[in-house]
Amino acid sequence: MAETGIGALLAQLRDDLGWSQQRVAEEYNKAEGRSAMTGKEIGRYERESRVPTSRTRGFLAVVFEVDPLTLDRAAGITKRRKAEGQSLNVPTPRDRLLAPPSRRALAADASASARFSRFIASRNTDACAVEQLDAEVFSLARLYVSRPVSEMYAGIRGLRDEAFDLLRGRQRPRQTSDLYVTAGRLCGLSAHVCLDLGDYACAMTHARTAWACAEEADHNGLRAWVRAVQSLISFWDGDPRTAADFARAGQSFPAPGTAGVRLVSLEARALSMAGDRDGATAALRRAEHARDYLRNEGEMPGMFGFPHAKQLAYAGTTHLSLGDSGNVRQAITCAAAAVDLYRGAAADDRSTGDLRAAHLDLVRGHMLAGDVDAAEAMLTFVLDSPPALLSASIRRRLSGLADDLAATQYRGSSRVAHLRERIKSTAASTALPANDPPEPMT
Incomplete structure (x- = not known):
């Protein structure tokens, strides 16, 4: 292995610190307490046109935080080469690599590793926090079916934004994937809020973001659920084919x-x-x-x-849409079973929207079957509901039912006319404003 002279060693020590020759001279002067050393002189030492004296090497050892013997040995090698008449060229990069690093250089290198270790450890969440976030999402999802949208909106929005903020930070890869699933579910709930309020464009925007989260997490369960949400939005936006x-x-x-x-x-x-x-x-x-x-x-x-009640409610609506007498009977059977199941469910699991949808399917089914008494009883339940529980889809069903009751076969029936007026009055009184009210003047 080639021996390292004083020039290559000093150049290597300076390079380790990223200093200029002038910076080395300034540090030297601080150590010596004088201002005699210059950058040019440091350059002469590195080119080995001059060999620093023992005293100078002592201060250089202080500057570079190396053992003075290391500099003394390198100076001896340079002196021997000069005495033997060997060529003393400017040290090459290879020469510099052969020089041992200084304690300062080793400390700087270790500090860089420590900084990266802290970067790895700097997480804005952990497994417990992600688990807690999931628990809150599931609680919101359960309560959503039985509570007015106005009670759920702020909680969903706040938790969704919290998930977004966490994803903008750093987590372990598994936690990042879990957070994307959580954010996707919250975007889907946000889409449901917009859907229930009749804003289908905003609903689809949230659903697209939910889909992006599902893709990022590579989560098939979330993908399937988001496609279901998008199907719902398209259906109520008047596009059943999509x-x-x-x-x-x-x-x-x-x-x-x-x-x-x-x-x-x-x-x-x-x-x-x-x-x-x-x-x-x-x-x-x-x-x-x-x-x-x-x-x-x-x-x-x-x-x-x-759940089974919702499955029956959807089946009832489908049978009713098919319209023939056999499907109408099947629709009444499915909708009635759905109503019974929802009425027997725990309060937090009783879907107010699906329960009312099933009642309205029973109204239409009974009207088609000629049972006005049964239809009126089912309709009264919906019309007497608190306005906050009548979603955009329920209001649309009511409007459609009012149109159905205007058909030729019901003309001349004061009772049907009264039901139709009650429906129109309820639908109008619960309709949402197109825009938020203006801010008051101050």
Whole structure:
């Protein structure tokens, strides 16, 4: 191994610190307490046109925080080369690599490793925090089905923004993936808020972000649920064909629990509204088959699940849309069973929207069957509901029912006319304003 002279050693020590020759001279003068050393003189030492004296080497050892003997040995090598007449060229990078690093250089290198270690450890969340966030999301999802949107909006928005902020920071890869799932679920709940308030454009924006989160997390369960949300939005936005497409797309993602039943049920309902009787009937059969073979895998809570009562409510709506007498009878059977199941459920698991939707399907079914008394009883339950529990979809169903009651076969019936006026009055009184009210003048 080639020996390192004083020039290569001094140049290496300076390079380790990233200093200029002038900076070395300034540090030297501080150590010596004088101002005699210059950058040019340091350059002469590095080129070995001069060899620093023993006293000078002592102060240089202080500057570079190395053992003075290291500099003395390097100076001896340079002197021997000169005595032997060897060529003394400017030290090459290879020469510098052969010089041992100084304690200061080693400390700086260790400090860089320590900084990276702190970077690795600097997390803005941990497994417990992510678990707690999930618990809060599931609580919101469960309560959403039974509470007015006005009570849920702030909590969903606040928790969603918290998840966004955490994702903008740093976490372990597994926690990042879990946070994307959580953020996706919260975006989906935000989409439901907009959907229930009748703002379908904003609902779809939230749903697209939920889909982006599902993709980032590579989570098939979330993908399937988001496609179901997008199907719902398209359906109530008056585009049943696109709703059916979203529902079919969601079925390509294997997901546990009732996700498959939800998507097939959405497809059946959308196809029936689009006038595709054969497609709707086939999808209904697939939904019934999927219900029969459901395994108890621990159903997701509230908005993330698709309980038996909701399955029956969707089936009832689909049968009703198909319209013939056999399907109307089946619709009444499904809707009545859904109502019974919801009435028997715990208060927090009783979907106010689906319960009222099933009542309105019973109203339409009984009217088609000629049972006005039964229809009026079901309708009264909905019309007497607190306005905060009447979502945009329920108001749309009411408006559609009012149009149905204007049909020729009901003309001349004062009782039907009265029901129609009650429906129109309720729908009008619960309609949301197109824009927020203006701020008061100050």
